[in-house]
Amino acid sequence: MTDSNYVDQVRTVTLYKNGVELEQPVLLLGSDDRLLLRFDILGAETDNYHYRIRHCNSRWQIDNMEPYEFVNGFDEGTIDDYNPSFTTLTDFVNYYHYLPEKYSQLLISGNYVVIVTPQDYPDSVLFTRRFCVTEETAKTVVEVTVPYNNEAIRQRREVDVTVESPYSHEYLTVMVRQNGREDLLRELPFAGYDGNKLCYRHRPENIFAAGNTFRWFDISNLRTAMYNVCQIREFGGEIFAILCPLEDHSNRPFITETVLNGGMKVNVWDRSNKQTEADYVYVNFALPRPHPFMDGEIYVVGDLTQWHLNAHSRMEYNFDIKAYTLRLQLKQGYYSYQLLFLPTGTRQGLTATLEGDHYETTNDYYVWVYCHEPSDRYDRLVGFKKVNN
Secondary structure, eight states: OOSEEOSTTEEEEEEEETTOTTSOOEEETTOOOOEEEEEEEESSOOOOEEEEEEEEOTTSOBOSOOHHHHEESOSEEEEOEEEEOOSOSSOEEEEEEEESOTTOEEOSOEEEEEEEEETTOTTSOOEEEEEEEEOOOSEEEEEEESOTTOSSTTTEEEEEEEEEOSSOGGGEEEEEEETTOGGGEEEEOOOEEETTEEEEOSSGGGEEEOOOOOEEEEOSOSSSOOTTEEEEEEETTEEEEEEOOOOOOTTSOOOOOOOOSSOEEEOOSSOSOHHHHOOEEEEEEEEEOSSOOSSEEEEEESGGGTTOOSTTTBOEEETTTTEEEEEEEEESEEEEEEEEEEETTOSSOBSTTTTOOOTTOOOEEEEEEEEOOTTOSSOEEEEEEEEEO
């Protein structure tokens, strides 16, 4: 399971702990915290939608846990809270729902996925979004440092993890991810003991390319072009934003800038309700190059493309203007992103080609510690940690 949209009319899906909009959707087992799910459906017609929650293993595959085993209350229900768009050129309906249901409680830790479908067509999946419930029974410490082998120390960072827990390392799985990149999700091998601590460090899997400060643009204001936007145009009842031509940053000096690491935030300057009054804009990306790459493809990655390396995020080379281009329809707001180069026949994108790698770069690193003892029927999430370094 991944965070994916399967129908083109589905836009701007967010799932976060209520009141904590820009963080990972992670709940503490036994707490009263709930998640807020929001999404838009393009068009003026309203409808009811159905959701169901399923438990997953550490690899995000739906496991064999029955609903009564992981939730006290409802594991599915109807999404019927919505508001239509107001004073926008593009019609849409904004839906929202709180999870789990009121008076319901998730009973076990681990990975979960919420699957949303039309009310009358439960097999037609509109989108899926993942979240976690953690026990926090393992104390997890994460340190971002220079690579242990001193190789390319100015372009790479090492993520070391130590775990204090009552569980044997044989039953633990430690996963780490840089920012939101699924192509940089890794399982760390056990490296030994430090007293009573389990160590996951000083191995090739711990080393990540450092990347560069994320690019960004702001389309909160459609009356005038804002940051990194060259033009705002209206044509045929649609709004177009032309971004300033993208540049190759691989050979530029590192510049410190505070940005969301691939995140997004819906926003509108001159309206009161950003959820229903923020319009949809066709955003045009262009990366001038005299010739296309012959050994790979370029992708725009971040929350704006669900971090996927697929046809939706792939830039196409236009021989007429000698540039890679991409057009995305996005809701008004702030967006950060990177350009990844994916060599032919590989699965991991490279920042070095167009962004450059600088050890000073501040990235978000997420660490999940799972436990599956012989008596367990599912993968428990016993520790979760995020560091920004």
